[in-house]
Amino acid sequence: MRRDQLEGAVREALSHQVAVTRPLAADPAGQAIRRANRIRRRRAGTGVALGVVATVLIGAGMTHLSGGTDQQGPPIVVIGDPDLSARPLPTASVGAPSPTPDAPNGLLLAGALIDADGKRLSLPGVGPAERAHRLPNDQGLLVVGAPTTAGRSLWVAQDDGLVQVLLAGAGQIVLAPDATQVAWRDGGDLLVAGVVGTQLIGSVRIAVPDSAQPVRFVGNSVLVRLDPNRPGHALWRPGADELTAVPEQDTLNVYGSLPDGRLVGQVPANSVAGTCLALLDPKRATKAARTACGTQLSPDGLGGMSDDGRWLLVNGRVGAAERSLLVDLARLGTTLDAVPAGPAVSGAIAWTSGSDVSYVDNSGQLVRVDVRRVRAGEQAEPIPVAGLEPGDRPVLVSGS
CATH class of the missing domain: 2.20.25 (N-terminal domain of TfIIb)
Structure with a gap:
């Protein structure tokens, strides 16, 4: 083979090697892309599954809490994810201490919680309030709204400012002394439910007269005033089908219970005008056991x-x-x-x-x-x- 032929063959072989693109032994970019695609597909499948489960659970909770009623209109119990947009920024929600008087559990004022040290925490979404009770283990507050034309609301406000609506459009609302239960009027029914975190669970209801209103919890029972314009109360133990009959319809107000279970209430005076303080026995249908005038x-x-x-x-x-x-x-x-x-x-x-x-x-x-x-x-x-x-x-x- 002549020299010029050998040189031509070498040039042709080299040109073929340059033209052919050979894969790299290791392709880190391709591996990263393929790995990302696999993760994206896996996350998408998991998200869909969780969404289905959450929808089923929330739907079941709504059915459980609002079931059993024959009333028309939207349910008043609201359960769902809290509105994260209502969580205030810490720098904006906590104000500098002010010379607030000593209120051990704090005050609600103009949509803000003022603690005993005078620090202010904004609670967006909480309207005019009537009562506020601290939850067990310092988990936040239960706030009962003031009455409006649309009814009352119940909020749970956590200590970081996150607010969740528990009830809307309700009638009278009362809280248990330990804030673990709530009773409220809904149309023609009286309901009781437990408070767990930011939800109401295990609700039970009973039909009551149009004028009846819950007053307070007495142990595991609810004291009901049968008519706000007349004396007389009854007791309802959640799960029972009827109110406990009260033979003496003369109790005006009830202020609380003694350690032995007797209630302290107000009754009309028998012989003179005015009222008296009485000890009432709930085991005897709130009959007066002692009267002081x-x-x-x-x-x-x-x-x-x-x-x-x-x-x-x-x-x-x-x-x-x-x-x-x-x-x-x-x-x-x-x-x-x-x-x-x-x-x-x-x-x-x-x-x-x-x-x-x-x-x-x-x-x-x-x-x-x-x-x-x-x-x-x-x-x-x-x-x-x-x-x-x-x-x-x-x-x-x-x-x-």
């Missing part, structure tokens, strides 16, 4: 008892003035001996110990009552609430 109690029913059942703070009349009165239930006899404690109560009260109680008066100021001082003749004075604007109504947070 002599001090005019207010018919508004506002008041509450200490956790140990020793003290009762209740509204009453001293001369021509409406005042809050302190009653020693351990010394309750035939004569009601009540000591003036401070301005009249305007809403919920919060006992923080066996000897301290707080409430908001009619002017929207905070009142802190020390039992020892009141018994020594020193009445409590209202303390202005920082940031209170005309028309605002602070709500004292109860519970612990």
